[in-house]
Amino acid sequence: MWPIAPGASNADAPKPLRPRPRVAHRRPGHTDGVNDTQVIDVTDESFERDVVDRSRTQPVVVDFWAAWCGPCRALGPTIEDVVRKTPGVTLAKLDVDANQGTAARFGIRSIPAVKAFRDGRVVDEFLGLQPRQNVERFIARLAPVVEEALPHDEAGLLSVLESSPGNLAARRALGRLLLGAGRFDDAEQLLAVEPLDQVGDGLRARIELLRGGDGSLPASINRRIAAEEINGMPDLIAAIRTADGETKSRLRRVALGVLAAQGDDDPAVETLRGQLASALF
Numbered sequence: 577m578w579p580i581a582p583g584a585s586n587a588d589a590p591k592p593l594r595p596r597p598r599v600a601h602r603r604p605g606h607t608d609g610v611n612d613t614q615v616i617d618v619t620d621e622s623f624e625r626d627v628v629d630r631s632r633t634q635p636v637v638v639d640f641w642a643a644w645c646g647p648c649r650a651l652g653p654t655i656e657d658v659v660r661k662t663p664g665v666t667l668a669k670l671d672v673d674a675n676q677g678t679a680a681r682f683g684i685r686s687i688p689a690v691k692a693f694r695d696g697r698v699v700d701e702f703l704g705l706q707p708r709q710n711v712e713r714f715i716a717r718l719a720p721v722v723e724e725a726l727p728h729d730e731a732g733l734l735s736v737l738e739s740s741p742g743n744l745a746a747r748r749a750l751g752r753l754l755l756g757a758g759r760f761d762d763a764e765q766l767l768a769v770e771p772l773d774q775v776g777d778g779l780r781a782r783i784e785l786l787r788g789g790d791g792s793l794p795a796s797i798n799r800r801i802a803a804e805e806i807n808g809m810p811d812l813i814a815a816i817r818t819a820d821g822e823t824k825s826r827l828r829r830v831a832l833g834v835l836a837a838q839g840d841d842d843p844a845v846e847t848l849r850g851q852l853a854s855a856l857f
Contacts, residue, residue, distance in 0.1 A: 615656050618668040620677040627668050631693035635718040636666045640682075640689040647705040648688040655690065658711050664720040692718050717727050730754075744773055748837070751779050760787060778833015781826040792823050797830065805834045809848050816855045828856060 618626045618638070627636050639655055641648035652669070659667040672679040672687060682691065682698075692700040692714070702714060726749055727733055733750040736743055747770060754763035760783045767776040783795045794815055796808030809831065816827045831852050838845050 614660055614665075615667045615669065616822075618670050618678075619677075619821035620675045622735065623668075623670070623675075623678050627693055628696050630666060632664060632696055634664055634720070635666055636693045637715065637718065637774045638668045638670055638691045638692070638693065640670050640672050640679060640684050640687050642671060642687055644673075645687050646650070651690075651705050651711075652687045654708050655711050656714075658708070658715050662715050662719050665715060665718055690714070694718070741769075744770060744775075745825050748773070748779070751776060755779055755783060774836040775833045778830045778836070781833070785823070785826050785830070790823060792819055792827060798833065806838050806842070806844065806848070809834060810851075813848070813851050824856075830854075 582725075616626060617845065627638055629638050632820075637655070637659060641652060643649075656667060661778065669762070670678060672684060672798065682688055682689075686703060688703070690702050691698045700714065700717065726736065726746055728749075730753060733746050733753065736746040736754050737750065740746070747766060749769045751763045754760075754766065764780055764783050767773075767780050770776050782793060794808055794811035794816055796811045797805055811830050812827060812834070816824060816831065820826055835848060835852075
């Protein structure tokens with residue numbers, strides 16, 4: 577839970593709830609006839625469907641507010657604007673005067689109170705009026721990650737890494753490209769920056785094997801597209817069974833890198849892991 581923003585006045589502090597008649601108020605910024613699917617009004621009756629159930633497919637932020645609450649009226653337009661600029665997040669506005677059951681259910685004693693729901697439960701929250709940058713950070717933590725397509729050329733991948741050195745996907749793609757071009761020194765230097773990356777370590781093991789020139793690395797495993805390399809795993813596992821010493825260790829690293837690049841969602845990966853373990857021991 578976030579504290580009240582530094583430097584905020586008492587007028588910005590969250591306001592304690594007090595008993596009021598159940599009267600529905602129009603929230604600030606609401607316009608009749610506007611079909612706004614990203615910012616919605618919810619009630620005691622619709623909360624389970626529009627917040628809890630919906631949060632199982634995308635994040636839902638709930639703004640607990642009331643018409644008499646000055647900080648609520650100040651926060652409302654800010655959080656609505658930030659959410660509207662963030663695809664994949666819904667903002668649900670709940671008037672605590674008209675929907676006292678839900679307010680009591682979530683222990684709302686002061687407003688504005690903002691709670692973020694994911695997978696049917698509260699995963700983050702803050703209390704009181706916050707500056708816009710805090711609201712933006714709060715919403716950004718919930719926003720679905722959108723993976724941008726990577727460029728296919730060396731210059732493009734280098735540009736991505738210059739702006740985002742921690743982009744593992746770009747580093748792996750460039751390492752693979754350099755390896756395929758026979759630029760082993762450049763590829764090894766690039767991949768060594770992330771020594772704990774199993775995919776990158778697998779690519780470095782390939783470089784070591786290719787430099788050795790013993791021909792132990794199956795041709796079927798050297799694909800330009802990482803996703804296709806899973807099809808070469810049977811050949812790689814067969815090579816591991818007959819190899820020994822340092823060569824076997826390097827082939828093992830290659831295999832682990834291929835499986836790590838594929839991810840655990842592929843059901844074939846679990847089977848291949850078992851076959852790899854059998855080949856190693």
